Amino acid sequence: MNPATNIKRVVIKIGSSSLTSSHGEISRKKLERLVDEVAQLKDLGYEVLLVSSGAVAAGYRKLGCLNRPTSLPEKQAAASIGQGLLMEAYSELLLSHGYVASQILITREDFSDENRYNNARNTANVLLERGIVPIVNENDTVTVNRLKFGDNDTLSAKVAGLVDADMLLIMSDIDGLYDADPRKDPDATLLRKVEEITPVIEAAAGDSGSAVGTGGMKSKIDAVKIAMASGIPAFLGKAGVPDILLQAVEKQALGTYFESNGNLNHKKQWIAFNSGPEGEVILSENADISMLGKKRLLPSSISKVKGYFQEGSVVRILDFEGNRIGLGVVNYSSEQLREYDQSENKYTEEVVKHDDLVCHLEASIPVGI
Numbered sequence: 001m002n003p004a005t006n007i008k009r010v011v012i013k014i015g016s017s018s019l020t021s022s023h024g025e026i027s028r029k030k031l032e033r034l035v036d037e038v039a040q041l042k043d044l045g046y047e048v049l050l051v052s053s054g055a056v057a058a059g060y061r062k063l064g065c066l067n068r069p070t071s072l073p074e075k076q077a078a079a080s081i082g083q084g085l086l087m088e089a090y091s092e093l094l095l096s097h098g099y100v101a102s103q104i105l106i107t108r109e110d111f112s113d114e115n116r117y118n119n120a121r122n123t124a125n126v127l128l129e130r131g132i133v134p135i136v137n138e139n140d141t142v143t144v145n146r147l148k149f150g151d152n153d154t155l156s157a158k159v160a161g162l163v164d165a166d167m168l169l170i171m172s173d174i175d176g177l178y179d180a181d182p183r184k185d186p187d188a189t190l191l192r193k194v195e196e197i198t199p200v201i202e203a204a205a206g207d208s209g210s211a212v213g214t215g216g217m218k219s220k221i222d223a224v225k226i227a228m229a230s231g232i233p234a235f236l237g238k239a240g241v242p243d244i245l246l247q248a249v250e251k252q253a254l255g256t257y258f259e260s261n262g263n264l265n266h267k268k269q270w271i272a273f274n275s276g277p278e279g280e281v282i283l284s285e286n287a288d289i290s291m292l293g294k295k296r297l298l299p300s301s302i303s304k305v306k307g308y309f310q311e312g313s314v315v316r317i318l319d320f321e322g323n324r325i326g327l328g329v330v331n332y333s334s335e336q337l338r339e340y341d342q343s344e345n346k347y348t349e350e351v352v353k354h355d356d357l358v359c360h361l362e363a364s365i366p367v368g369i
């Protein structure tokens, strides 16, 4: 723990572009430099969880591909070879500093099941408390396109929330977030501190700059939003700059610092970012939306129900005009809600309890969730 900053537990995301050579293959030198810096943090008493990309990059040559594959089955086959090689290298390098690595492979489905999500937390906590360095990646080999996290940026933010990290470091091939895509605008300037992700910032974030990166700045901004809403400050900077990890946790690094602006608890993080809503409830015209974050949702506020869901499912909450305004766990099935007759007032229980409701006003939930 650093008493000056109150930071002890750090999640570090390292992108493919920061681990590969110009040919797109894993660079041993870059990996060594990263592990040296992780060990530096560990020596100082920080707990470190690494979210590492690079499985496809580490495996595609051995699969017989000359270039990084683009089809899903080939990428999955490459990851199947590369993930083992990547872990072998991490284990060996960390052991040379006296630290033990562990592997955690996650799919989106693991996180959408609340029990599995909570179980992943317990496992990661044990590892971190015992000084191990968990190395997390998406379980590429078994995921299908539709159900992929897709990029490790959002995965890292969800993992940071899962383990109650004190800080999320997203290390990339660029020294931070610029006010415009630097490839398109030579006058773009580096933003050093961001308190809120505004539409202007979202518009500035472009896609990936390299052949190996997947998410680009867009997915990093989505990730940062998740961290900020979960109460976790984030940093975005350039991997490979000497001492960057230590400087980042000490708030001295060149890069972009994002302040946290929410404090969603685990349950609300799960509802907001992992659950996968099963249906929709549309509020009546006169429902007081400004109060939604502070209140429960009553049957009388609902004008329409879309889709089929069970009691206990997560649903999207839309205003009368169809704008997404929140998510919540319902106490009634879609059929029960469709049958609700206000005049009889037969449902006494709220549709969504306050503790089970996340309002977009209290959490800037990334588009698409």
Ligand SMILES: Nc1ncnc2c1ncn2[C@@H]1O[C@H](COP(=O)(O)OP(=O)(O)O)[C@@H](O)[C@H]1O
Pocket (backbone or CB within 6 Å): 014, 015, 016, 017, 018, 171, 172, 173, 174, 176, 177, 178, 179, 180, 181, 182, 183, 204, 205, 206, 207, 208, 209, 210, 212, 213, 214, 215, 216, 217, 218
């Ligand atoms: N506003 C922006 N500020 C900084 N970088 C940007 C911006 N818009 C787009 N980019 C691009 O995003 C790239 C980083 O994303 P990506 O290639 O996915 O890296 P990684 O492999 O680290 O995930 C940068 O190299 C840059 O070209």
Ligand SMILES: N[C@@H](CCC(=O)OP(=O)(O)O)C(=O)O
Pocket (backbone or CB within 6 Å): 014, 015, 016, 017, 052, 053, 054, 055, 056, 057, 079, 137, 138, 140, 150, 151, 152, 153, 212, 213, 214, 215, 216
């Ligand atoms: N899971 C994939 C990487 C996916 C990914 O997010 O890559 P990147 O945008 O480089 O961080 C792999 O290990 O190759």
